[in-house]
Amino acid sequence: MQRRLKSSAIICVGSLLVLAWRPTFADEFTPADIKLWQDEYLVVVKQGRELFTSDKLGTNGVACVQCHPNAANTHPETYPKFQKQLGHVAPLWEMINWCIRNPLEGKDLAADDPRMIALQAYITYERRGVKLEPGKH
Amino acid sequence: MSYMNRRDFLKSSSALLAASTLPLSLIEIAYADTSQNFTFAYISDAHIQHIKGKEFVRNWDRGLIRAVAETNLMDPKPDFVMFGGDMGQLGKREEINHGLELLAPLTYQKHFVIGEHDYYLDLGEYWQKIIGPLHYSFDHKGVHFVVLNSILTYDDWTYNRWPSAEERMLQMADLDNPNGSPFMVGEKQRAWLKQDLAKINHATPLVVFSHSPLQKIYRGWNFWTEDAEQVQALLAPFKKVTVLYGHVHQIQYNQIGTISFHSAMATAWPWPYPATYAQAQSFLPKLTVEMNRADPFFERDATGWQYIDVYSGHVREHYQLAENTRRTVAFNPKTGQPEDTRYQAPDRRLLSQNHY
Numbered sequence: 001m002q003r004r005l006k007s008s009a010i011i012c013v014g015s016l017l018v019l020a021w022r023p024t025f026a027d028e029f030t031p032a033d034i035k036l037w038q039d040e041y042l043v044v045v046k047q048g049r050e051l052f053t054s055d056k057l058g059t060n061g062v063a064c065v066q067c068h069p070n071a072a073n074t075h076p077e078t079y080p081k082f083q084k085q086l087g088h089v090a091p092l093w094e095m096i097n098w099c100i101r102n103p104l105e106g107k108d109l110a111a112d113d114p115r116m117i118a119l120q121a122y123i124t125y126e127r128r129g130v131k132l133e134p135g136k137h
Numbered sequence: 138m139s140y141m142n143r144r145d146f147l148k149s150s151s152a153l154l155a156a157s158t159l160p161l162s163l164i165e166i167a168y169a170d171t172s173q174n175f176t177f178a179y180i181s182d183a184h185i186q187h188i189k190g191k192e193f194v195r196n197w198d199r200g201l202i203r204a205v206a207e208t209n210l211m212d213p214k215p216d217f218v219m220f221g222g223d224m225g226q227l228g229k230r231e232e233i234n235h236g237l238e239l240l241a242p243l244t245y246q247k248h249f250v251i252g253e254h255d256y257y258l259d260l261g262e263y264w265q266k267i268i269g270p271l272h273y274s275f276d277h278k279g280v281h282f283v284v285l286n287s288i289l290t291y292d293d294w295t296y297n298r299w300p301s302a303e304e305r306m307l308q309m310a311d312l313d314n315p316n317g318s319p320f321m322v323g324e325k326q327r328a329w330l331k332q333d334l335a336k337i338n339h340a341t342p343l344v345v346f347s348h349s350p351l352q353k354i355y356r357g358w359n360f361w362t363e364d365a366e367q368v369q370a371l372l373a374p375f376k377k378v379t380v381l382y383g384h385v386h387q388i389q390y391n392q393i394g395t396i397s398f399h400s401a402m403a404t405a406w407p408w409p410y411p412a413t414y415a416q417a418q419s420f421l422p423k424l425t426v427e428m429n430r431a432d433p434f435f436e437r438d439a440t441g442w443q444y445i446d447v448y449s450g451h452v453r454e455h456y457q458l459a460e461n462t463r464r465t466v467a468f469n470p471k472t473g474q475p476e477d478t479r480y481q482a483p484d485r486r487l488l489s490q491n492h493y
Contacts, residue, residue: 065312065313073430
């Protein structure tokens with residue numbers, strides 16, 4: 001019964017789509033779309049800057065910005081790269097967690113934690129325009 | 138080598154040998170009348186940071202503890218120790234008290250420069266009560282020393298801009314904060330300096346301490362003093378002038394006219410060179426051979442303290458680096474500027490001195 005209802009709903013929607021049909025392509029986005037997406041990105045950059053300058057990531061009041069004004073000397077353009085002390089090729093987020101654990105005396109963030117994404121958005125934003133050089137020391 | 142005779146060279150080589158086993162030995166090479174030479178130690182930017190109750194950030198504590206212990210073991214003893222400012226992180230009494238407690242084991246006379254992290258909570262009130270004046274001068278073995286408070290700023294920013302003293306301190310504490318304000322010595326203090334120097338013969342060696350560089354390097358991080366040129370103009374008539382500053386947490390040196398500039402390392406943490414910020418232009422003196430890029434895995438790397446030989450009125454600054462080869466930047470009488478005794482020539486620089 002439930003399945004029949006669902007399929008008739010699909011037919012219904014399908015016929016509406018046929019009526020409203022016109023060709024759409026993936027390359028049809030407008031300056032307004034670009035602005036929207038850029039604004040969305042900058043919102044996350046701003047959240048990243050707030051985290052980067054706050055005492056909330058760790059437990060001892062130390063903030064990332066104390067050692068990295070404008071996120072300098074973080075070199076996001078060189079990741080992933082071999083970290084001698086970790087013994088493997090590491091992505092940027094792993095080094096961010098190293099900083100959170102050590103100077104900040106805090107707990108690791110998951111790689112897909114929105115805060116980790118925001119931190120990376122901010123760090124990368126401050127380094128915009130610099131060419132990618134993965135692996136560089 | 139060229140300005141040492143053989144005997145001096147042998148003496149310094151044996152001192153170097155001793156230095157490799159006893160890293161704290163003072164290596165003194167006499168260039169002129171040795172009786173004129175003396176040394177002092179310079180510890181700066183401890184950034185003691187209060188957490189709560191009796192808890193302080195361990196990492197920054199350890200840097201200052203190490204500098205104090207090493208300074209106490211120096212032989213021969215320095216004549217005095219200068220603390221270059223930023224004792225605390227947010228100007229709290231707990232931080233200044235704890236900093237003084239960690240400095241207390243020093244067996245030498247101490248002098249102090251105030252930094253912005255010590256000032257912008259109570260505008261130096263507690264500092265003046267417990268430590269002393271914010272600008273002053275003294276004479277030692279024929280050298281005139283001046284201490285300036287170079288981290289003042291526009292009155293409007295200091296007095297009218299912020300809802301609370303805590304907020305003002307937080308705003309000034311962030312180096313890259315666009316709501317900050319440029320440092321300055323200010324008109325009143327420059328008038329005092331002019332008067333102080335009026336009674337000093339221009340041949341007298343002059344050593345000036347400030348927290349911020351009395352030269353303009355990068356305004357965005359306040360590696361900057363707004364009235365640097367006016368202060369330099371007051372120092373210019375003197376034949377041998379050295380300006381020593383903290384604040385920048387890195388090795389910098391320069392020569393402008395008769396004035397040599399040297400910075401101090403921090404005991405707390407190192408800072409990147411401004412040129413590593415890709416979005417802005419900065420003006421690091423070309424003369425400076427940069428310190429090594431810090432290895433974050435060694436928490437004391439690229440931090441340290443320094444001892445300074447004053448010989449013939451010029452200074453040799455010895456950087457005592459926790460995890461790096463020690464460096465010496467000395468006035469080269471042939472070129473008339475401070476130079477690194479090991480790394481100055483471009484082909485002698487290390488891979489790790491390449492910042493990007």
